[in-house]
Amino acid sequence: MQALQVTEFNTPPKLVTVDLPEPARGQVRIKVAACGLNFADLLMIKGEYQATPPLPFTLGLEAAGVVDAVGEGVTAFAPGDRVSIFGGQGGLAEYACYPVQMCTKVPESMDLVTAAGFQIAYGTSHLGLTYRAELKAGETLLVLGASGGVGLTAVEIGKALGARVIAVARGADKCAVAQAAGADHVIDSSSTEDLKGALKKLGGVDVLYDPVGGEQSAAAQRAMKPCGRILVIGFASGDVPDFKANHLLVKNIAVHGFYWGAYAFLKPEVLSASLADLFQMHADGRLSPHVGLTAPLAEAPAALEKLRRRETTGKVVITMP
DSSP states (O other): OEEEEEOSTTSOOEEEEOOOOOOOTTEEEEEEEEEEOOHHHHHHHHTOSTTOOOSSEEOOSEEEEEEEEEOTTOOSOOTTOEEEEEOSSOOSBSEEEEEGGGEEEOOTTSOHHHHHTTHHHHHHHHHIIIIISOOOTTOEEEESSTTSHHHHHHHHHHHHTTOEEEEEESSHHHHHHHHHTTOSEEEETTTOSOHHHHHHHTTOEEEEEESSOHHHHHHHHTTEEEEEEEEEOOOTTSOOOOOOHHHHHHTTOEEEEOOGGGHHHHOHHHHHHHHHHHHHHHHTTOOOOOEEEEEEGGGHHHHHHHHHTTOOOSEEEEEOO
16 A cells, blocks of 8 residues: 655655555554645654654544454444544555544544544644633634634634634635634734734734744734633744743733643543534534645645645645545
């Protein structure tokens, strides 16, 4: 079978031919239909992600497909089941084996391309906003990088939770995508020199959802309301933000670091409940996942480069032969 592997850090991943894997006890083998790309894949290529596997490894944190074989002791899944997987690696291949606890059955209301990019982006926003930031109806949510894979889901889920959503994106096209997802106010960062001032004119921010960092994060921090909450999601700008402790103290602001994947081990029951809510929200028509780009496995390196350059909107999904 074919797989996209990292064989050396800081070099482009390679499409290689490897043996078909056999499921071990407690595992299922998936015939992969599609794999969602994430910013973490780019960090893994450089060896900078907190959960980077040892070399060589197959990229692809999340995927979806059909079970085609089960290992000894597996009763929860059977061949033919449609599943989505958060496995940390292995998704950019034609087949992959995963422990059953990493697999979730995909409801009939969702196609496998959508499912491949659903768990991490929507899971991050839902669990972060509900469980960590405790976003309430009527509060103001600010989303940086609002047209990206996780940012767009934060806009959508924020609106579903009853918040007033301010979206920050770069360029008219990306702003239009954020507005279509339900943002009440959209700020074009490419034409706004005073982000802090623009946010204060809109009344300030209760919850900051920050997958970007850098200058935008610094400006947004200065527009926080008293008792505000900051969700640190990632650093797409490449610049890790600093936080002024005296500012946090005076305004009673809380900063929450949030790594969604850790909840699979820290509090799996919380993560499972969140995913169940999300699949139900999708089945009810309350969520409309946006896949901005699909590409075949052979074009995955080029798709990763577009993701790195932030040239995409929503999720980027690789489809298998």
